[in-house]
Amino acid sequence: MKQLKISEAVVRRLPVYLQVLNELTMREVHTVSSQELGRKLNLNPAQIRKDLAYFGEFGRKGIGYDVDYLIEKIRQILNLDKTHYAALIGAGNLGHALCNYNSYIRDDVQITAVFDANPNKIGTTINGLTVQPMEALSEQIRSQGIRIGIITVPASEAQNVANELVSAGVDGILNFAPAILKVPDEVRIHHANFTTELLSLAYYIENERLERDE
Amino acid sequence: MKQLKISEAVVRRLPVYLQVLNELTMREVHTVSSQELGRKLNLNPAQIRKDLAYFGEFGRKGIGYDVDYLIEKIRQILNLDKTHYAALIGAGNLGHALCNYNSYIRDDVQITAVFDANPNKIGTTINGLTVQPMEALSEQIRSQGIRIGIITVPASEAQNVANELVSAGVDGILNFAPAILKVPDEVRIHHANFTTELLSLAYYIENERLERDE
DNA sequence: TAGATTGTTAATCGATTAACAATC
């Protein structure tokens, strides 16, 4: 498998490919062309071929891609053929939603520990996991080999939680709080901030209407 | 205010600027330079200046930007100086989380109606809003002038819900379900799919470790 | 063989960054 420097844009599209490919398997579709994928994803077929070709030759000329084989390959590229363990901090509604979703759907990323600062929540159960106090964070992360932290606390707490996760030694953080967090270079941080999506939607709703009215 | 065609990348950064600027006001910081903003956001100062300059001259040479004035201007650009009404479909944990967050924090985008297909949920209250049956969707959207739909149902239902929203006449959809939805060109759809972020995180965690070990 | 579709190179397009005159 080739390993040049892969652009972020490519890496972010791979999970989306995976999503569509999984749908295809469920519908017992076994072969797909870049054109077909492009239609489903609103992407240029050449882009899809190029994205995949960074990692190897996965298709067959004249035929297309074998869906199951491609799923396997993309999962390998994303390192999803091993399980990643994650800790979730913040047992609110969003935390609940993620735990539920996670336990039913994903086996490649598993939330195995939940923490909260609120004494009333400690000891309660979410999806089979007992909510633990923040004091237990560091020890649990180390002993369970957890490498991902998921932050679902209010914005005001988020940086503190990130700091604790970093010193406990996680390699990646997925932050849902509406705040830009500072972490050392060697820790990867992704922001899943729906406010951004919601507010940019407001821009387009008005402005596209204007364009049409012209 | 100039109105060329603005790139998506720029529009997506504006809400992030807003976030940081709001933080600054709360800390009673009244002036900020592009350099300072760039440090906070991990962005090139030139890019920030260029982004803002698309819409007008908001800064003062030698001084920087007035925080409150810039907030006001960005809010105008994003059309946040009027309230946008939104309907949320899917009263699960994620729906709860969004309603709560929304009612406390945002007044520019207001969720004013909640729907669910599950009869057990209908009539229950989320944050002061009574959960309504799907049959009421179209009428409510029209009578309340709702233009945004927020989808928090399972992936299998998401396309159907999107179709109903479109025929009820919304202009924009924010989709949280892990599925690519098809909507007509004149409807704007944004995907807030954290699975993408989580899985691409798995890629970087392993691959950056490899890079460091080399 | 004819039709389809990949992998890949070259061309295009767009976005980011550097540089600097203008000016507070």
Place this chain on the structure above:
DNA sequence: TAGATTGTTAATCGATTAACAATC
């Protein structure tokens, strides 16, 4: 005046798309 910082043009960089030989 000297220092700082904007707005903007030009240069660079990177990502997308078109085109096509290879081949199933």
